[in-house]
Amino acid sequence: MLYIQLYTVFFKIGLFSFGGGLSMLPLIEKELLLRQWMTKGEFLDLVSVAQMTPGAIAVNSATYVGNDLIGFWGGVMATAGVITPSIVIILILSTILMRLKGNIYKDAFFLGLKPITVGLIGYAGYTVGKSTFIKTPPSGIVRFLSDYSPNYAAIGIFALAFLILKKTKLNPIWVIFLSGGLGFILL
Protein backbone atom coordinates (compact mmCIF):
# COMPACT_ATOMS: atom_id res chain seq x y z
CA MET A 1 0.00 0.00 0.00
CA LEU A 2 1.29 3.39 -1.03
CA TYR A 3 0.69 5.08 2.33
CA ILE A 4 2.83 2.53 4.16
CA GLN A 5 5.47 2.59 1.44
CA LEU A 6 5.68 6.37 1.70
CA TYR A 7 6.11 6.11 5.45
CA THR A 8 8.84 3.45 5.28
CA VAL A 9 10.80 5.11 2.46
CA PHE A 10 10.90 8.42 4.30
CA PHE A 11 11.60 6.66 7.58
CA LYS A 12 14.68 5.22 5.88
CA ILE A 13 15.68 8.64 4.57
CA GLY A 14 15.30 10.11 8.05
CA LEU A 15 17.32 7.30 9.57
CA PHE A 16 20.26 7.33 7.19
CA SER A 17 20.93 10.98 6.64
CA PHE A 18 23.38 12.90 8.73
CA GLY A 19 23.86 16.64 8.75
CA GLY A 20 20.30 17.46 7.78
CA GLY A 21 18.78 19.48 5.00
CA LEU A 22 20.83 19.73 1.85
CA SER A 23 22.88 16.63 2.59
CA MET A 24 19.63 14.63 2.54
CA LEU A 25 18.71 15.58 -0.99
CA PRO A 26 20.90 13.02 -2.83
CA LEU A 27 19.38 10.23 -0.73
CA ILE A 28 15.85 11.50 -1.40
CA GLU A 29 16.63 11.74 -5.12
CA LYS A 30 17.94 8.18 -5.23
CA GLU A 31 14.88 6.74 -3.49
CA LEU A 32 12.42 8.68 -5.63
CA LEU A 33 14.02 7.84 -8.98
CA LEU A 34 14.46 4.20 -7.99
CA ARG A 35 10.73 3.84 -7.29
CA GLN A 36 9.82 5.98 -10.30
CA TRP A 37 7.84 8.24 -8.02
CA MET A 38 9.34 11.22 -9.79
CA THR A 39 11.37 12.10 -12.84
CA LYS A 40 14.64 14.00 -12.58
CA GLY A 41 12.87 17.18 -13.72
CA GLU A 42 10.11 16.83 -11.16
CA PHE A 43 12.73 16.29 -8.49
CA LEU A 44 14.43 19.57 -9.42
CA ASP A 45 11.05 21.33 -9.04
CA LEU A 46 10.76 19.75 -5.62
CA VAL A 47 14.21 21.01 -4.61
CA SER A 48 13.46 24.59 -5.60
CA VAL A 49 10.10 24.60 -3.81
CA ALA A 50 11.58 22.94 -0.70
CA GLN A 51 14.31 25.56 -0.52
CA MET A 52 12.08 28.54 -1.22
CA THR A 53 9.53 27.76 1.47
CA PRO A 54 10.07 28.00 5.21
CA GLY A 55 10.77 24.90 7.25
CA ALA A 56 13.20 22.01 7.26
CA ILE A 57 14.16 20.92 3.74
CA ALA A 58 13.66 17.22 4.50
CA VAL A 59 10.18 17.86 5.89
CA ASN A 60 9.27 20.07 2.93
CA SER A 61 10.48 17.38 0.50
CA ALA A 62 8.53 14.64 2.27
CA THR A 63 5.34 16.72 2.27
CA TYR A 64 5.85 17.55 -1.41
CA VAL A 65 6.32 13.92 -2.48
CA GLY A 66 3.37 12.67 -0.44
CA ASN A 67 1.10 15.38 -1.81
CA ASP A 68 2.27 14.71 -5.34
CA LEU A 69 1.68 10.94 -5.13
CA ILE A 70 -1.46 10.72 -3.01
CA GLY A 71 -2.66 14.03 -1.66
CA PHE A 72 -2.72 15.87 1.65
CA TRP A 73 -2.66 12.75 3.84
CA GLY A 74 0.13 11.28 1.75
CA GLY A 75 2.13 14.36 2.66
CA VAL A 76 1.34 13.87 6.33
CA MET A 77 2.34 10.20 6.14
CA ALA A 78 5.68 10.86 4.41
CA THR A 79 6.50 13.63 6.87
CA ALA A 80 5.62 11.40 9.81
CA GLY A 81 8.06 8.85 8.37
CA VAL A 82 10.95 11.27 7.99
CA ILE A 83 10.62 12.67 11.52
CA THR A 84 10.08 9.40 13.43
CA PRO A 85 13.79 8.43 13.62
CA SER A 86 14.72 11.92 14.86
CA ILE A 87 12.13 11.88 17.60
CA VAL A 88 12.96 8.38 18.85
CA ILE A 89 16.75 8.88 18.77
CA ILE A 90 16.64 12.29 20.47
CA LEU A 91 14.22 11.10 23.16
CA ILE A 92 16.66 8.35 24.08
CA LEU A 93 19.73 10.60 23.88
CA SER A 94 18.20 13.46 25.84
CA THR A 95 17.40 11.06 28.67
CA ILE A 96 21.02 9.89 28.70
CA LEU A 97 22.35 13.47 28.53
CA MET A 98 20.14 14.63 31.37
CA ARG A 99 21.32 11.73 33.56
CA LEU A 100 24.94 12.59 32.76
CA LYS A 101 24.63 16.21 33.84
CA GLY A 102 27.87 17.23 35.53
CA ASN A 103 29.66 14.05 34.43
CA ILE A 104 33.29 14.86 33.66
CA TYR A 105 33.52 12.55 30.65
CA LYS A 106 30.44 14.11 29.14
CA ASP A 107 32.02 17.54 29.55
CA ALA A 108 35.29 16.32 28.01
CA PHE A 109 33.31 14.89 25.11
CA PHE A 110 31.63 18.23 24.46
CA LEU A 111 34.85 20.19 25.05
CA GLY A 112 36.19 19.16 21.65
CA LEU A 113 32.83 18.80 20.00
CA LYS A 114 31.29 22.21 20.66
CA PRO A 115 33.87 24.27 18.73
CA ILE A 116 33.41 21.83 15.82
CA THR A 117 29.67 22.44 15.93
CA VAL A 118 30.25 26.19 15.91
CA GLY A 119 32.47 25.56 12.86
CA LEU A 120 29.65 23.68 11.15
CA ILE A 121 27.32 26.60 11.79
CA GLY A 122 29.93 28.96 10.37
CA TYR A 123 30.25 26.73 7.34
CA ALA A 124 26.46 26.77 6.86
CA GLY A 125 26.64 30.57 6.81
CA TYR A 126 29.52 30.39 4.35
CA THR A 127 27.60 28.07 1.99
CA VAL A 128 24.40 30.12 2.00
CA GLY A 129 26.49 33.28 1.65
CA LYS A 130 28.47 31.97 -1.30
CA SER A 131 25.33 31.09 -3.25
CA THR A 132 23.72 34.42 -2.37
CA PHE A 133 26.54 36.94 -2.74
CA ILE A 134 28.12 35.61 -5.91
CA LYS A 135 26.19 35.55 -9.16
CA THR A 136 27.02 32.36 -11.00
CA PRO A 137 26.98 32.41 -14.79
CA PRO A 138 24.47 30.20 -16.58
CA SER A 139 25.66 26.61 -16.76
CA GLY A 140 26.85 25.08 -20.01
CA ILE A 141 29.33 27.82 -20.85
CA VAL A 142 33.02 27.87 -20.03
CA ARG A 143 33.49 29.57 -16.71
CA PHE A 144 36.23 32.07 -16.07
CA LEU A 145 36.86 33.82 -12.82
CA SER A 146 35.56 37.03 -14.43
CA ASP A 147 32.20 35.33 -15.06
CA TYR A 148 31.49 35.40 -11.35
CA SER A 149 30.39 38.80 -10.17
CA PRO A 150 29.55 39.85 -6.64
CA ASN A 151 25.93 40.66 -5.91
CA TYR A 152 26.46 44.04 -4.24
CA ALA A 153 22.78 44.55 -3.39
CA ALA A 154 22.65 41.22 -1.55
CA ILE A 155 25.87 42.08 0.30
CA GLY A 156 24.31 45.42 1.27
CA ILE A 157 21.20 43.70 2.61
CA PHE A 158 23.44 41.35 4.59
CA ALA A 159 25.40 44.25 6.11
CA LEU A 160 22.24 46.14 7.05
CA ALA A 161 20.64 43.03 8.57
CA PHE A 162 23.77 42.26 10.56
CA LEU A 163 23.94 45.82 11.89
CA ILE A 164 20.28 45.73 12.94
CA LEU A 165 20.74 42.39 14.70
CA LYS A 166 23.84 43.61 16.50
CA LYS A 167 22.61 47.04 17.54
CA THR A 168 18.92 46.44 18.23
CA LYS A 169 16.83 43.75 19.89
CA LEU A 170 14.57 43.43 16.90
CA ASN A 171 13.17 39.93 16.48
CA PRO A 172 14.99 38.06 13.65
CA ILE A 173 11.57 37.38 12.10
CA TRP A 174 11.28 41.09 11.22
CA VAL A 175 14.77 40.98 9.77
CA ILE A 176 13.56 38.22 7.43
CA PHE A 177 10.62 40.34 6.28
CA LEU A 178 12.86 43.37 5.83
CA SER A 179 15.49 41.44 3.86
CA GLY A 180 12.84 39.89 1.63
CA GLY A 181 11.28 43.30 0.98
CA LEU A 182 14.65 44.87 0.21
CA GLY A 183 15.44 41.94 -2.10
CA PHE A 184 12.23 42.61 -4.01
CA ILE A 185 13.09 46.30 -4.40
CA LEU A 186 16.86 46.19 -4.95
CA LEU A 187 17.66 42.92 -6.71
Add this chain to the structure above:
Amino acid sequence: MILWDLFLTFFKIGSFTFGGGYAMIPLIEKEIINNKGWIAEDELLEVISVSQMTPGVIAINAATFVGRKTAGVKGALIASAAVILPSIFIISFIVHFLSESFVSPTANKILTGVRAGVVAMIMRSLTRLMKTSANTALGMTIFIIAMIVLIFALASPITLIICGAAFGLILYAVAPKLALKAMKREEN
Protein backbone atom coordinates in the same frame (compact mmCIF):
# COMPACT_ATOMS: atom_id res chain seq x y z
CA MET B 1 -0.03 26.52 29.72
CA ILE B 2 3.43 25.25 28.87
CA LEU B 3 2.36 22.79 26.13
CA TRP B 4 0.37 25.45 24.29
CA ASP B 5 3.27 27.85 24.70
CA LEU B 6 5.66 25.25 23.27
CA PHE B 7 3.32 24.65 20.36
CA LEU B 8 3.02 28.33 19.48
CA THR B 9 6.75 28.98 19.80
CA PHE B 10 7.75 26.08 17.55
CA PHE B 11 5.00 26.86 15.07
CA LYS B 12 6.49 30.33 14.78
CA ILE B 13 10.00 28.92 14.38
CA GLY B 14 8.83 26.48 11.70
CA SER B 15 7.11 29.30 9.83
CA PHE B 16 10.17 31.50 9.60
CA THR B 17 13.06 29.11 9.08
CA PHE B 18 14.44 29.74 5.61
CA GLY B 19 17.52 27.94 4.31
CA GLY B 20 17.60 24.75 6.36
CA GLY B 21 18.25 23.65 9.91
CA TYR B 22 21.02 26.07 10.84
CA ALA B 23 18.90 29.08 9.94
CA MET B 24 16.69 27.97 12.80
CA ILE B 25 19.39 28.66 15.40
CA PRO B 26 18.93 32.46 15.56
CA LEU B 27 15.18 31.98 15.98
CA ILE B 28 15.70 29.42 18.74
CA GLU B 29 18.10 31.81 20.44
CA LYS B 30 15.60 34.64 20.34
CA GLU B 31 12.40 32.77 21.18
CA ILE B 32 13.61 30.00 23.46
CA ILE B 33 16.70 31.38 25.17
CA ASN B 34 16.00 35.12 25.38
CA ASN B 35 12.21 35.29 25.49
CA LYS B 36 11.27 32.11 27.32
CA GLY B 37 14.47 31.04 29.08
CA TRP B 38 13.63 27.38 28.53
CA ILE B 39 17.24 26.38 27.83
CA ALA B 40 20.64 28.12 28.15
CA GLU B 41 22.96 29.18 25.31
CA ASP B 42 25.39 26.44 26.29
CA GLU B 43 22.65 23.82 26.21
CA LEU B 44 21.68 24.97 22.73
CA LEU B 45 25.16 24.10 21.58
CA GLU B 46 24.80 20.66 23.14
CA VAL B 47 21.50 20.19 21.31
CA ILE B 48 23.01 21.16 17.99
CA SER B 49 26.09 19.00 18.59
CA VAL B 50 23.90 16.02 19.35
CA SER B 51 21.76 16.77 16.29
CA GLN B 52 24.88 16.77 14.13
CA MET B 53 25.99 13.39 15.36
CA THR B 54 22.69 11.62 15.06
CA PRO B 55 20.83 10.98 11.86
CA GLY B 56 17.69 12.87 11.09
CA VAL B 57 16.32 16.31 10.53
CA ILE B 58 18.16 18.93 12.59
CA ALA B 59 15.05 21.06 13.11
CA ILE B 60 13.13 18.06 14.46
CA ASN B 61 16.05 16.97 16.62
CA ALA B 62 16.21 20.42 18.19
CA ALA B 63 12.44 20.63 18.68
CA THR B 64 12.35 17.19 20.29
CA PHE B 65 15.20 18.05 22.62
CA VAL B 66 13.82 21.41 23.75
CA GLY B 67 10.30 19.98 24.12
CA ARG B 68 11.57 17.07 26.19
CA LYS B 69 13.57 19.36 28.46
CA THR B 70 10.69 21.73 28.95
CA ALA B 71 7.69 19.43 29.27
CA GLY B 72 8.74 15.79 29.01
CA VAL B 73 7.86 13.35 26.22
CA LYS B 74 4.55 15.11 25.60
CA GLY B 75 6.44 18.36 25.14
CA ALA B 76 8.82 16.69 22.68
CA LEU B 77 5.96 15.41 20.53
CA ILE B 78 4.11 18.72 20.60
CA ALA B 79 7.18 20.79 19.72
CA SER B 80 8.04 18.46 16.81
CA ALA B 81 4.48 18.49 15.50
CA ALA B 82 4.36 22.28 15.74
CA VAL B 83 7.61 22.83 13.86
CA ILE B 84 6.43 20.74 10.86
CA LEU B 85 2.85 22.04 10.62
CA PRO B 86 3.72 25.21 8.65
CA SER B 87 5.63 23.08 6.11
CA ILE B 88 2.71 20.69 5.72
CA PHE B 89 0.22 23.48 5.08
CA ILE B 90 2.43 25.60 2.84
CA ILE B 91 3.77 22.75 0.70
CA SER B 92 0.36 21.11 0.32
CA PHE B 93 -1.04 24.43 -0.83
CA ILE B 94 1.76 24.94 -3.34
CA VAL B 95 1.56 21.42 -4.81
CA HIS B 96 -2.20 21.64 -5.32
CA PHE B 97 -2.68 25.25 -6.30
CA LEU B 98 0.54 26.92 -7.43
CA SER B 99 3.10 24.40 -8.71
CA GLU B 100 5.33 25.88 -11.44
CA SER B 101 4.10 29.45 -11.23
CA PHE B 102 5.51 29.58 -7.72
CA VAL B 103 9.08 29.56 -8.99
CA SER B 104 9.11 33.03 -10.55
CA PRO B 105 11.80 35.71 -10.90
CA THR B 106 9.97 37.82 -8.30
CA ALA B 107 9.94 34.98 -5.79
CA ASN B 108 13.60 34.49 -6.52
CA LYS B 109 14.40 38.15 -5.78
CA ILE B 110 12.60 38.02 -2.46
CA LEU B 111 14.29 34.75 -1.59
CA THR B 112 17.75 36.08 -2.39
CA GLY B 113 17.05 39.00 -0.06
CA VAL B 114 15.82 36.65 2.64
CA ARG B 115 18.95 34.53 2.25
CA ALA B 116 21.18 37.58 2.67
CA GLY B 117 19.30 38.29 5.90
CA VAL B 118 19.64 34.66 6.97
CA VAL B 119 23.42 34.82 6.50
CA ALA B 120 23.46 37.87 8.79
CA MET B 121 21.38 35.96 11.34
CA ILE B 122 23.71 32.98 11.24
CA MET B 123 26.78 35.23 11.59
CA ARG B 124 25.21 36.99 14.57
CA SER B 125 24.50 33.63 16.25
CA LEU B 126 28.00 32.52 15.42
CA THR B 127 29.61 35.42 17.26
CA ARG B 128 27.39 34.70 20.27
CA LEU B 129 28.05 30.95 20.26
CA MET B 130 31.79 31.52 19.94
CA LYS B 131 31.68 33.35 23.24
CA THR B 132 30.42 30.21 24.96
CA SER B 133 32.56 27.59 23.26
CA ALA B 134 35.44 29.06 21.28
CA ASN B 135 36.40 31.48 24.02
CA THR B 136 39.66 29.73 24.90
CA ALA B 137 42.77 29.40 22.76
CA LEU B 138 42.01 25.69 22.51
CA GLY B 139 38.39 26.23 21.46
CA MET B 140 39.36 28.91 18.95
CA THR B 141 41.99 26.65 17.40
CA ILE B 142 39.53 23.78 17.01
CA PHE B 143 36.98 26.17 15.50
CA ILE B 144 39.47 27.52 12.94
CA ILE B 145 40.65 24.02 12.00
CA ALA B 146 37.02 22.95 11.57
CA MET B 147 36.28 25.89 9.27
CA ILE B 148 39.33 25.20 7.10
CA VAL B 149 38.56 21.49 6.86
CA LEU B 150 34.95 22.21 5.87
CA ILE B 151 35.59 24.98 3.36
CA PHE B 152 38.26 23.00 1.54
CA ALA B 153 36.29 19.75 1.92
CA LEU B 154 39.23 17.95 3.50
CA ALA B 155 37.00 15.64 5.54
CA SER B 156 33.30 15.00 5.95
CA PRO B 157 31.42 16.74 8.77
CA ILE B 158 30.79 13.43 10.51
CA THR B 159 34.53 12.60 10.57
CA LEU B 160 35.21 16.03 11.99
CA ILE B 161 32.56 15.54 14.68
CA ILE B 162 33.99 12.18 15.73
CA CYS B 163 37.52 13.64 15.84
CA GLY B 164 36.33 16.59 17.95
CA ALA B 165 34.59 14.41 20.52
CA ALA B 166 37.51 11.96 20.64
CA PHE B 167 39.97 14.84 21.05
CA GLY B 168 38.15 16.13 24.13
CA LEU B 169 38.15 12.69 25.75
CA ILE B 170 41.79 12.00 24.87
CA LEU B 171 42.86 15.41 26.17
CA TYR B 172 41.15 14.66 29.47
CA ALA B 173 42.86 11.27 29.66
CA VAL B 174 46.33 12.57 28.76
CA ALA B 175 46.37 16.02 30.30
CA PRO B 176 43.47 16.24 32.74
CA LYS B 177 44.64 19.52 34.25
CA LEU B 178 44.69 21.26 30.89
CA ALA B 179 41.28 19.84 29.96
CA LEU B 180 39.75 20.86 33.27
CA LYS B 181 41.09 24.35 32.89
CA ALA B 182 39.56 24.61 29.43
CA MET B 183 36.23 23.31 30.70
CA LYS B 184 36.14 25.69 33.62
CA ARG B 185 36.73 28.63 31.31
CA GLU B 186 33.91 27.28 29.22
CA GLU B 187 31.44 27.31 32.06
CA ASN B 188 31.85 31.03 32.68
